[in-house]
Amino acid sequence: MSMKKQEELFDEIRGALINFDVEAAKRAALEAVQMGVTAEKVVDVMSEGMDVVGDKYQAGEYFVTELIIAGETMKEVLEVLEPYMEGEAGGKLGTAVVATVEGDLHDIGKNIFVMLITTAGFKVIDLGVDVSAERIVEAVRDSQVDILGLSALLTTNLEQFPMVVDRLKREGLRDKVKVIVGGATVTEEYAEEAGVDAYVKTALDGAEICKGWVKNIRS
Amino acid sequence: MNQEFTIRILGELVNVTETYENMMAVYEGRESSGVVFQPRIKHWYDVNLAAGTLPERYQGMYLDEIYRDLDVTPRQVWGLEGVGSEFAGYLGLQVKEGDDVEVWVKQTHGLFYETKAHDYIITEYRTPKGTMRQVQRLTEHGTSFYNSEYYLKDLEDIEIYKYVLQERTYQWDRLRYEWGKKRFGDLIPLRASLQHSPLMWLMVRTMGFQRTVTMLWKHPKEMEELLQLLEEEFYKQIEAYRGRPVVELSFGDNMHQDMCPPPYFKKYVTPFYRRVMPKVHAQGMYATSHWDGFVKQLLPLVKETGLDGLECVTPLPQGDVTLEEMKEGMEGMFLRDGIPAVLFCPWIKLRTLEDQVRRLLEMFYPRLILGVSDLVPANADIERIRFVNRIVKEFNESL
Numbered sequence: 014m015s016m017k018k019q020e021e022l023f024d025e026i027r028g029a030l031i032n033f034d035v036e037a038a039k040r041a042a043l044e045a046v047q048m049g050v051t052a053e054k055v056v057d058v059m060s061e062g063m064d065v066v067g068d069k070y071q072a073g074e075y076f077v078t079e080l081i082i083a084g085e086t087m088k089e090v091l092e093v094l095e096p097y098m099e100g101e102a103g104g105k106l107g108t109a110v111v112a113t114v115e116g117d118l119h120d121i122g123k124n125i126f127v128m129l130i131t132t133a134g135f136k137v138i139d140l141g142v143d144v145s146a147e148r149i150v151e152a153v154r155d156s157q158v159d160i161l162g163l164s165a166l167l168t169t170n171l172e173q174f175p176m177v178v179d180r181l182k183r184e185g186l187r188d189k190v191k192v193i194v195g196g197a198t199v200t201e202e203y204a205e206e207a208g209v210d211a212y213v214k215t216a217l218d219g220a221e222i223c224k225g226w227v228k229n230i231r232s
Numbered sequence: 233m234n235q236e237f238t239i240r241i242l243g244e245l246v247n248v249t250e251t252y253e254n255m256m257a258v259y260e261g262r263e264s265s266g267v268v269f270q271p272r273i274k275h276w277y278d279v280n281l282a283a284g285t286l287p288e289r290y291q292g293m294y295l296d297e298i299y300r301d302l303d304v305t306p307r308q309v310w311g312l313e314g315v316g317s318e319f320a321g322y323l324g325l326q327v328k329e330g331d332d333v334e335v336w337v338k339q340t341h342g343l344f345y346e347t348k349a350h351d352y353i354i355t356e357y358r359t360p361k362g363t364m365r366q367v368q369r370l371t372e373h374g375t376s377f378y379n380s381e382y383y384l385k386d387l388e389d390i391e392i393y394k395y396v397l398q399e400r401t402y403q404w405d406r407l408r409y410e411w412g413k414k415r416f417g418d419l420i421p422l423r424a425s426l427q428h429s430p431l432m433w434l435m436v437r438t439m440g441f442q443r444t445v446t447m448l449w450k451h452p453k454e455m456e457e458l459l460q461l462l463e464e465e466f467y468k469q470i471e472a473y474r475g476r477p478v479v480e481l482s483f484g485d486n487m488h489q490d491m492c493p494p495p496y497f498k499k500y501v502t503p504f505y506r507r508v509m510p511k512v513h514a515q516g517m518y519a520t521s522h523w524d525g526f527v528k529q530l531l532p533l534v535k536e537t538g539l540d541g542l543e544c545v546t547p548l549p550q551g552d553v554t555l556e557e558m559k560e561g562m563e564g565m566f567l568r569d570g571i572p573a574v575l576f577c578p579w580i581k582l583r584t585l586e587d588q589v590r591r592l593l594e595m596f597y598p599r600l601i602l603g604v605s606d607l608v609p610a611n612a613d614i615e616r617i618r619f620v621n622r623i624v625k626e627f628n629e630s631l
Binding site: 033073076077078081082085116118121122124125143167168169197198200202203214215 | 442
């Protein structure tokens, strides 16, 4: 396949993803792998499309709803690419463990954060909601984790943040992982006292901070 | 506030307190003798009661007795759930399902305050069209619940739900109203709930946020039909309130711009309200909507809905809007609540709380029923309610 043809196909894939055209994205993705492009490369191209979706979100053109639809579009294309994949898709930026802390069942913000960092290239271990400090630290201990993301909305559950940080320290893990927390009721003062590395009000801010951290680690 | 006024409610002359009159002034857009402070403390009460951490002073008290002790206007004090339920707020209509719709409930716990992690309530609607089911988990201390599984998972469930809706009717809860009228009727105008507007009803209660977005994208025709049916439920509910002494109807909504961004708001929410609000107003009632999420992008659009007011709009540092943005977006509307809940937590400086309250009073009087956005947290310092009340009294005396 000529470079020109390849680039045209890649443009088609990116464009289809940005405009949520599932059938066009599947067609172009399959054509690419059938012409010799690796499935992993096609996934990279789709991630570039997701970056554009993220830029449009940041610019206020797209909203969380479009992020969800873009994620669904990508998921459907990954399903047709699966037979052609040799390894796992994604995870090049690093690994993150994400959870809503014990006692709290709110997860919309967490789920948006997971979606954003997954499409940015992180491998994400999503522990779900109402997750104990013990289980969170166990997940950090068991995987090569770069980032730990914790979410809480209820003020009564914010105390879980310093509990998790203390537990990380006791197990000698604190220096190995960056901790970011989110939730409408978190304040700067509380985050500082809790000993976390960053706190955010929005999932998008959280994703940007995580990408920045990984770049700093690499450089 | 201890003056008495005489007003006419459904043709009948009734003596009411100054508090009642001042709340009516907010609805009617008049100046009043002062701001009413009507915070929601039920959540604080419920969790601390269940956890055994109610301050000793309040142990053994009913919720409205605690309001009286704090010297603030009661809210959520009597209703379906016995102690600590609501007269002035939650659903005053009883749902009556069709004759061939069976509602089955299974729960794994006994006493609500003895719940364990993963205690759940399964509710099934069994109909001739099939069965749909939801699973809710109880939160810490069993005082609230959360959907871990929603009713509407696919097109088949939507067909079952359409059948349930078509057979459903609503009844005015006369007994609950009459009991509450004796106890609170001269103090607080009657406020009753409507469910969330159709899109938010799907997102928050029946289908879940992500699935609603995906279904709107993949099955727009079926979803439009469902939204239309949900709108017809409102017409049934509003008709059930016809002739009742309800002053304010409140749409549950839980509005949040991440769930309902401006394009969705313009397409699904504004047209709905523009059709429904004339019917509310034709019955001499006012309507508010519960906006407890991030709403910066939506506030500029709210005036087009025709709503009379918003409840629970949350300014910074907890929400995403300044008081100025709230004021501008809500021009011509009234605000219920407005003090960010987190300011009642002990680690926040009292001065921060005081400054926020003073600014709210200055900027929003006379179109303000002051309260907490969204409700007093379980680990709040309840004495801060008393503190705020002193500031409100001071402000009222200065008028």
